Each structure stands twice: as structure tokens, then as C-alpha cells.
Amino acid sequence: MAAVLSVLETDLMAYRRTWRASVLSSFVLPTLFVLGFGLSVGSFVDRGGQLGPVHYLDFIVPGMLASTALQVAFGESSFPVFSKFEWIRTYHAMVATPLRVVDILGGDLLFLLLRLLTTTVVFLAVTSAFHAVHSWWAIAVLPVAGLLGIAVAAPIFAFAARVDQDGYFPMLMRFVVIPMSLFAGVFFPIDRLPEVLRWLAYISPLWHAVVLCRAATLPGFGVSVLTAVGHLAYLAAWAGAGFWLALRAFRRRLVI
Template sequence: MGSLAVLEYHLVGYRRTWRGSVFSSFLLPLLTMLSFGVGVGAYVDSGIGGVPYLDWIVPGLIASTALQVAMGEATWPVLSGFQWVKTYFSQIAAPLRVVDVLGGQLGFVLLRVLVSSAAFLAVAAAFGALHSAWAPVTLLLVLLIGAAVALPTIAFSASITSDSYLALLFRVAVIPMTLFAGVFFPVESLPPVLRWLAYLSPLWHGVDLCRSATLGVAPAWSATGHLLYLAVWVALGWLLAHARFRRRLLD
């Protein structure tokens, strides 16, 4: 399989930096848990829906970590593959297909998402924030969330030639989603317009599924609906990314 060879290439590069990356994958959730659990949590006496505030936001933080890692790995590295290091052009000169080049890149993005989310989940478990035996399913959910946001982002990164658009993407997509898609408070507290924007964002669907898995509560919306909605993002994102890669690599 060509995409495995491409994934292997990305892993050889990762081998040089994985220690630092794994360390920060643990450090970030640890600091977050302390800050929100001990700090903010102390002011939120009642918790949300009968669950301590910390435990309530943990699944949201895991999902938003997946979002941020996926978007980070789907932006500058992809732009560089076309624009700076031009890795993709060297790959397409070999007997690889566009599917292999894209698939290998996506595989690496998802691996990074998995490592960071697993670290967060482990820290959360240590703080006793996981209430359900379904919690490990979170690791599958983050892969779905990761693919749902990474693929359209990869398509975007493959369409631009300068990284000034990427900072914009983080400002208009990542930060608002992180703040308003049900990570820190229920979207029901939002005014209707913002609430509907939250419902459209892939993150809210991911957060609700993760919350259901770690707390063992019913999701706010149909679980099948959530999964299908995210699957639509994955499918459309793949088609878009594949078309962009094809156009840029083969003319």
C-alpha cells in the first residue's frame, strides 16, 4: 500500500521530535485540569447537569484538542508539502497515486490526533473525570472528529500559496468553535443564531459524543445523527482534498 510508505516517511520525520511532542501532549491537559478543575471549577459549585464542572468539560477539551491538533497538522505541513519542501511533488514522481500521497498525510494527522487525545484521556482518568466504561470509545471518536476537520482543512491548505490565510483560518474557525461549540458550557445557553452555528460546527457533534462516552449519559442529539453528520464532513472533505491534490500534483 502506497499510503503506508508515505505514512512511514512522515513517521521517520516524527521520530526526531516525538519525545517533545508526547511530553507536551501530557503537559497541556495536566495544566488544563489543574486550572479548570481546581481554579475555575471552584467557582462553579453546582456543576452542570449534576456532574462536577471539571468532569463535564473534560470530554469537550479532548474533542477540542483533537480539533486543534488535526488543524495544526493539516495546515502548515500541507502547505509546506506543496510550497516549501515540496515533498508531495517528490512523492508523485514515484509510483504513488494521489490517493497514496493524501492517505499517508491523513494517516499521520490522525496518528498525532490519537496520541494527543490518548494522553488527555489518561490524565483525565488519573483525575477521576471519567465516569463510564464507554470512555475508551473516545479514542475512536477523536479519529472521526480529526478526519472531519482535517480533510477540509487539507483541501484549503492545498489551495493556497501563502501561510497568511492560515492564521485567519485559526481566527475564524478554530477559536470560535473551541469557545462556542459546547466545550465550556452547554450550547443551549447561547442565543438561537449562535446556537445554530454551533450545531453546524463539526466540533459540537464530536463534543456531544465524547461527553456521552466519558460520562455515560445520553447525548443531547441522536448519536447516529452525530456520527452521520461527521461522516458527511469526512466524505466531502476527502473529495475536496483529493481534487485539490490532484489538480496541484498532476496537470
């Protein structure tokens, strides 16, 4: 464990210098969005009455929360991981120390987890100020955002360890992350989607996290314990499989 923590410590040391940029993407932009979109478009949606008594702002806040976790996970797992293999090569330096590959991977994922938790806490605080959070259960979004982040990041860690150029990441962003964010229930309920797209949403980890986050912050959208466990298990499966793939990819790259 001390070994894992020493990796986390290095990540935090570096983050001390780079946190400003991340505040923009993981805090300012989502907040702008909640204000710009949630409030203005929300007033039209609320007049439409399709969501019943639920305010649209309240509806998208948990969705945006999960979506922000997805962004953070992508941001911390794509270029940074690729860079540590290809550009700055610090993974190669780390593997020459007593650290094992699993320590390196574990430390970086732990750092991601911290980023996810702090981002989520700030997001919750800000949206609470706009009265968009309606239950103490909202605390439950913390582990959900963390789990979603790992579920998404771990496979991308594996991907970043295997690709030979960074040009794949904009593709991943545009063909996977953005479509997921737009159609996995963040902005509108997925029962409005055509059958095929709905199944794509079911497959995406984001939808499961959105359902759980919404259940936590909005009383009307609660789910049964069994359903919640099902969603969590699905996310955990992504996280577990992703971790296994990442470990294999890292070993292949570092210990040959």
C-alpha cells in the first residue's frame, strides 16, 4: 500500500502545478452549462410539462454530475497515460524502482478517484446553491461518480498503453465520449430514443451512473435496492474488466 501511495503522492505533487487548468474544465464549464442550459432551456421544458412536476434543472444536474465525472476520467486517462509511456516516459522510470506494475496503475487510479471525488463535491455544493439537490441521499453520488470514473478510465488506461499515437484520443472523444454524453440519459430520458440507440445507452456505463445519481438527488426518480445493486454491479464489471485489461497492457509495455 505504501508503494501505491508513493505513486499517488507524485501525482499530487504534479497536480499542485496543473490544477488551475483542470478547474476550468471540471468546474467552470459544467457550472456555466448548468446555468446557461439548465435555467434557460429549463424554463421552456418546465412549461412543456413532459417531466411532470420535476424541474428540468433538477433533472439534468445529476446527469451533468455523472457526465462531468466521465469527462474527468477521460481527461486523466487518455493523454496523461499515453504521455507517461511515450513522451515523458515516467512509467519507464517508475518500473525500474521497487514499484510493481500494479502499484503504478493503482496509484494513478487512486489519484483519479481523488479528482473525481473533489470535482463531485464542488459540483454538488454549487448546484445545491441553486436548489437543484433535493435529498441527503445526494451524498451517494460520490461513490457512484468514483465508480463510473474508474469504469471508464480503466479501459482507457489499457487503450492508452497500447496505441502508438495520440491521434486516437480525439477519435475516442468524438465518437464515444461525446455521443455517450449526449444520448445516455443526461439531457432527456432514454425512453424517447429509438430502440437501437436505447440499447447503446444501456451498454454505456454513463447511463447506469446517471440513473443512480438521479435516484440519489431526485426523490421522484428513486430506484429499488435491487436495481441499484444491478447498476452498481454493471459499473463494477466495467471497472474490474478495465483494470485487468490495463494491468495486462501495462505489463506488456513495461516488463518485456
